[in-house]
Amino acid sequence: MKKKVAILFGGQSTEHEVSRVSAASVLKNIDLSKFDVYPIGITKDGKWFQYTGSIDKIENGEWEEDQSYKVANGQEFLFDRRADVVFPVLHGLYGEDGTIQGLCKLQNLPCVGPGVMSSAVCMDKVYTKYVLENFGVKQAQYVVVNAHEYLKNKEEIINSIEDKLGYSVFIKPANSGSSVGISKAHNREELEKGLEFGLKFDRKVLVEETINAREVEVAVLGNDEPIAATPGEVIPANEFYDYEAKYSNAESKLLIPAALSEEKLEKIKEEAIKIYKNLDCAGMSRVDFLVEKETEEIYLNEINTLPGFTQISMYPKMWQASGKSYTDLITELIELAVERNNR
Ligand SMILES: Nc1ncnc2c1ncn2[C@@H]1O[C@H](COP(=O)(O)OP(=O)(O)O)[C@@H](O)[C@H]1O
Ligand SMILES: [Mg+2]
Known part of the structure; x- marks a missing residue:
């Protein structure tokens, strides 16, 4: 019997649009001889609808206006267990952060x-640091700034950041994704602006020393015995890999494999698998590193548990380069979810 797969798309995060494109890719490529698919759209204000219209309208956002194919039973669909598996093709908050996972677990x-x-x-860049520090994973030096504390002791906090990190620094909301809310500060004025900007997105921001680095990403797949594809490298068109460089600037480049020695690539794969296991990941994750240009020292940057998933996104592309097709990858992910749930 074919498994019924609910494909969740959209969602309430700043990455709503990216999610729609990822989901459209999944819907176009999933193996329909193995699965029956049920797309479920989540609007930016958190309303769930089952949607049976065209994939193109999911991609361009018109699905929300398409009343003839929209049924207001998105959450019931899950609660009534009309699906066998859920594939949350959602990025960021309320999708990649454990909330949807909790909803599924309850059911x-x-x-x-x-x-x-x-x-x-x-999802939380601060907690990722706290946890991985205990496993000896090298990460950029950092300071955590709390909105409440910042309002009380602004000068003091800025001074301590300058003392500890110097310039330039990266300022990131703890729960950012797609670089939304992230800025780079080269001086005190920019730091102050960056903190205020970052705190609009989260009540906690992370300030990090800048690593003069190549950006190397690793696709990891599996449950108890995860494997890694050959690492790739992103070469952002802008000063850093900001939203524009990620999604609109055609000058940004993806290289597979990353331009590093075989030995280094192996080392990075091992580190990615170690991190994946230490954080108890399952199914998939993309583990992103900063590799210092001169010393080639490896710093963990972040882990994406539901990485960009269009056919041309880094995660599927790295698997393609390692011999796994996009369609087979989707099948495997669904099978891994079932395997994991059965124990
Ligand atoms: N400490 C750092 N040193 C150098 N570049 C950084 C640093 N932190 C972030 N960046 C740059 O900012 C981008 C976005 O940061 P990242 O932590 O990956 O956030 P997001 O979750 O939004 O992708 C990275 O891809 C990289 O270009
Ligand atoms: Mg990133």
Whole structure:
């Protein structure tokens, strides 16, 4: 019997649009001889609808206006267990952060990707640091700034950042994704602006020393015995890999494999698998590193538990380069979710 797969798209995060494109790719490529698909759209204000119209309208956002194919039973669909598996093709908050995973867990529904705790820790860049420090994973030096503290002791906090990190620094909301809310500060004025900007997105921001680095990404797949594809490299068109460089600037480049020695690539794969296991990831994750240009020292940057998933996104592309087709990858992820749920 074919498995019924609910494909969740859209969602309430700043990455709503990216999610729609990822989901459209999944819907166009999923193996329909193995699965029956049920697309479920989540609007930016958190309303769930089952949607049976065209994939193109999911991609361009017109599905929300398409009343003839929209049924207001998106959450019921899951709660009534009309699906066998859930594939949350959602990025960022309320999708990649453990919340949807919790909803599935309550219903005993297999869900693609890491579980509640792992998703939540990987989503929060501060907690990722706290956890991985205990496993000796090298990461950029940092300071955590809390909105409440910042309002009380602004000068003091800025001074301590300058003392500890100097310039330039990166300022990131703890729960950012797609570089939204992130800025780079080269001086005190920019730092102050960057903190205020970052705190609009989260009540906690992370300030990090800048690593003069190449950006190397690793696709990891599996449950208890995860494997890694050959690492790739992104070469951003802008000063850093900001939203524009990620999605609109055609000058940004993806290189597979990353331009590093075989030995280094192996080392990075091992490190990615170690991190994946230490954070109790399952299904998939993309583990992103900063590799210092001169010393080639490896710093963990972040883990994405539901990485960009269009056919031309880094995660599927790295698997393609390692011999796994996009369609087979989707099948495997669904099977991994079922396997994980059965124990
Ligand atoms: N400490 C750092 N040193 C150098 N570049 C960084 C640093 N932190 C972030 N960046 C740059 O900012 C981009 C976005 O940061 P990242 O932590 O990956 O956030 P997001 O979750 O939004 O992708 C990275 O891809 C990289 O270009
Ligand atoms: Mg990133």
